[in-house]
Amino acid sequence: MAQDGQRTLAALVGSTPIVELRNLSPRPGVRLFAKLEGQNPSGSVKDRIAVAMLDAAEESGALRPGATLVEASTGNTAIALAALAPRRGYRVRVVLPKGIVPSIADILDLYGAEIEWCEPEAGMRGAIRRVQELAEQPGYYAVGQFSDPANVRCHYATTGEEIARAMERVDVFVAGIGTGGTITGVARRLREQWPDVQIVGVEPRLGERLQGLRSLSEGYIPPLLDLGLLDRRFLVDSASAIAAARDVMRAEGVFAGVSSGAALHTALRVAEGMESRNIVMMFSDGAWKYLPSRPWDATGADAEALDEVHWW
Ligand SMILES: Cc1ncc(COP(=O)(O)O)c(C=O)c1O
Known part of the structure; x- marks a missing residue:
């Protein structure tokens, strides 16, 4: 609990909860855990x-x-x-x-x-x-989020540290790649604890938009991203990400944003053929700010419509 003198907004940043998504688990031994970054004061990681x-x-x-x-x-x-x-x-x-x-x-x-x-x-x-x-x-x-080493450092010291402390074991970590700060910092911390943890990056499929995420295939490699830490990269299309975000709301009551849907979609693909694994996913924000543009209406309808809006 924060001391009286620390009751600032900044003191509320981090220490986000991890929730297990039991209803979406494909097999009993495969356990899905979401780190809910939407719980931060301004609503994101x-x-x-x-x-x-x-x-x-x-x-x-x-x-x-x-x-x-x-x-x-x-x-x-x-x-x-x-x-x-x-x-x-x-x-x-x-x-x-x-x-x-x-x-x-x-x-x-x-x-x-x-x-x-x-x-x-x-x-x-x-x-x-x-x-x-x-x-x-x-x-x-x-402010240079794409180049500032403080970005990676804080994910190592806070996000990664929180996951390492909260979990008995992590076999797979899934996170979207924007600046690469989250995945690089967290992967470094988790590898210290579990050297064989599998690190999976999520990117938008070429030509598609997923809020906050970048496609490395478009030729831009964020300078903070340590590609050597990644075991796999998954390309996700907007429709699958949006559909997965809706699934997690309906099945689990977690109000997840679109990049969280992309992480879940990826985690379920990675889990195929696995019997017993703990998979931790970054849910980088909630769905609130996407409501006015109604992305959920567009899925399954006209795929073109998805491309017309700059989701992020
Ligand atoms: C919603 C959302 N998810 C994921 C990310 C990716 O995080 P990072 O920039 O640490 O790679 C971002 C980054 O902007 C984001 O806004």
């Missing part, structure tokens, strides 16, 4: 890195009091910064490509972040360019 990156930047002196943080994330990292950074005296400015899920902009706006739109054709590359421009101006600081 990214609260962890927001705190860690701000701590590191303050410590190094790179981040000065009163600065405006700039970020080109189209989702959870921006939301985490918008929720947590103002508590420490920073303003947050987020550059977003037009066409992203509208609820993301609403959430950022409600938290008080400034939003700057860029043309959708420029996509995330355009947004990143704009952030670099801003970061060259005095008073701005670019």
